[in-house]
Amino acid sequence: MTRQEIEREIKNIFQREFEIENPGMDDDLRETYEFDSIDAIELLLEIEKLLGSELTQEEKKQAMDIRTINQICDYIERIIQIRKSSAEK
Amino acid sequence: MERRVVITACSAITPIGHGKEQITESLLSGKSGIKPLREDELISRFIHSRVYGTVDYPVSYDFKRQHRKTMGPVAYYACQVAKEVLEQAGLPQEFVTSGNLGIAFGSIHGSPTVQRDIYKIFFEAKDKASYQVIGAVDYLKSMVHTTAVNISKMFGITGRIISSGTACTTSSQSIGYGYEAVKYGLQEAMLCGGADEYDTITVAVFDNLLACSTAFNDQPHRTPRPFDKLRDGLVVAEGAGAVMLEEYEFAKKRGATILAELIGFACNSNGGDLILPNLGGITKTLHLGLKNAGISASELDLVSAHATATKMGDIIEAQAISAVFGNHPYVIALKSYIGHTMAACGAIETIMALHMMEEGFIAPTINLEDIDERCAMIKHVQKVLQHPVKTAAIQNFAFGGVNTILLIRKFP
Numbered sequence A: 001m002t003r004q005e006i007e008r009e010i011k012n013i014f015q016r017e018f019e020i021e022n023p024g025m026d027d028d029l030r031e032t033y034e035f036d037s038i039d040a041i042e043l044l045l046e047i048e049k050l051l052g053s054e055l056t057q058e059e060k061k062q063a064m065d066i067r068t069i070n071q072i073c074d075y076i077e078r079i080i081q082i083r084k085s086s087a088e089k
Numbered sequence B: 001m002e003r004r005v006v007i008t009a010c011s012a013i014t015p016i017g018h019g020k021e022q023i024t025e026s027l028l029s030g031k032s033g034i035k036p037l038r039e040d041e042l043i044s045r046f047i048h049s050r051v052y053g054t055v056d057y058p059v060s061y062d063f064k065r066q067h068r069k070t071m072g073p074v075a076y077y078a079c080q081v082a083k084e085v086l087e088q089a090g091l092p093q094e095f096v097t098s099g100n101l102g103i104a105f106g107s108i109h110g111s112p113t114v115q116r117d118i119y120k121i122f123f124e125a126k127d128k129a130s131y132q133v134i135g136a137v138d139y140l141k142s143m144v145h146t147t148a149v150n151i152s153k154m155f156g157i158t159g160r161i162i163s164s165g166t167a168c169t170t171s172s173q174s175i176g177y178g179y180e181a182v183k184y185g186l187q188e189a190m191l192c193g194g195a196d197e198y199d200t201i202t203v204a205v206f207d208n209l210l211a212c213s214t215a216f217n218d219q220p221h222r223t224p225r226p227f228d229k230l231r232d233g234l235v236v237a238e239g240a241g242a243v244m245l246e247e248y249e250f251a252k253k254r255g256a257t258i259l260a261e262l263i264g265f266a267c268n269s270n271g272g273d274l275i276l277p278n279l280g281g282i283t284k285t286l287h288l289g290l291k292n293a294g295i296s297a298s299e300l301d302l303v304s305a306h307a308t309a310t311k312m313g314d315i316i317e318a319q320a321i322s323a324v325f326g327n328h329p330y331v332i333a334l335k336s337y338i339g340h341t342m343a344a345c346g347a348i349e350t351i352m353a354l355h356m357m358e359e360g361f362i363a364p365t366i367n368l369e370d371i372d373e374r375c376a377m378i379k380h381v382q383k384v385l386q387h388p389v390k391t392a393a394i395q396n397f398a399f400g401g402v403n404t405i406l407l408i409r410k411f412p
Helices: A003-018 A029-033 A037-051 A057-063 A069-088 B020-029 B073-089 B112-124 B138-142 B146-155 B167-183 B200-208 B248-253 B279-293 B311-325 B342-359
Strands: B005-014 B034-036 B051-053 B101-106 B189-196 B239-247 B260-269 B302-304 B330-332 B391-398 B402-410
Touching (some): A003 A037, A037 A057, A037 A069, A057 A069, B005 B020, B005 B167, B005 B248, B005 B342, B020 B342, B073 B146, B073 B189, B073 B239, B101 B146, B101 B167, B112 B138, B138 B146, B167 B189, B167 B239, B167 B260, B189 B342, B239 B248, B239 B342, B260 B279, B279 B391, B279 B402, B302 B342, B311 B391, B342 B391, B342 B402
Parallel strands (some): B302 B391
Antiparallel strands (some): B005 B239, B034 B051
């Protein structure tokens, strides 16, 4: 999955699940859109669906500091990389 | 420290209308809100009682996603009446969020609609992925205090939270405990009430106990029939009601419109059978109510009876009213219009009494055509009376043996 595809998917999730239209890539989601801890949990479930694999408890905890769409994309890219490395081993 | 407590706003969503104008019009015209029971594709086909007190008109909501995401249908009702009460009371925003305003609000068991969806997933799910359809917010939507905390979140109210869940006395306790919080100086104001959504499980419970009306399935408007010879049980209903209680001096100082003074509240329990009506327990409640309000029975103009239209419940209540209040006050059964709105009934019936007090009329008990002689010792109302109401009692009794009475007085 390319960075562009991830961005597109995340924006779709934000529109569909959180009624947030076209958020800025570096907008603070909490301050700008009142995106809260409940939303974050829902987002992790959506990310698991997107990846087709479960996130570990540790990976979920790491996501709690995320504030922007760009950071979400970074996070997903990192998870994809970890999965890929594990598969190659 | 004991302080005076006044009611400065009220709002209700009921099977006979939303807001004062519609509700008053329905009470004056004898309109029934009882409709055929809706099919739920689960248990409704096994229920003998085919009637329900239904909110069959659209209620328009304007809630942001941030609030909607933790709300089941019961919280929609609760937040809507809370919103209307806050608007009507006109409390300054800085007061609303100051911690001096609390909430006492409940429902009988949260949101059964959401709970039913969870159980459906639970029983049908075959793998982990299908279990994950249960959302992170489903508990927040379905939990027993969902009404109170969603109100708190939506309006930024930071005072104390009381969430009674005592079946049919849920909202009368909410108002009563809110009254005590203000009376004893714990809060300057309390937003109080109760709500329940459309739910066939509650009907099934009462149906299994043979407590639901079944004889008028083809003529829903003719039931329930409190105190009538042909009464055959209660009719479950949905709805919501909320009132704003404020400390008198605070309300006066800010120039609030005072609808009535809440002069007394009592609550006790039967300490025995959890279902059967208890004459001793109820009689004690009424005595305690008078004592708490510091009035005599002769000062009471109107009694809004709990009167669900069960065979024994109505007789026991009539005996208790007769024993404590005598034949002086008018007695009405407002469930004859709307059915039994469960957690909301105490608040809705208080609000209806407030409307009558304000407009100077007494709404009759509808469907009361032939008074059961065992209930005849009290002063029933069978047609609209243009009559001032100065002091009224609102009685509610619940499964579990919980009894409450609220006493309100016209202001000034």
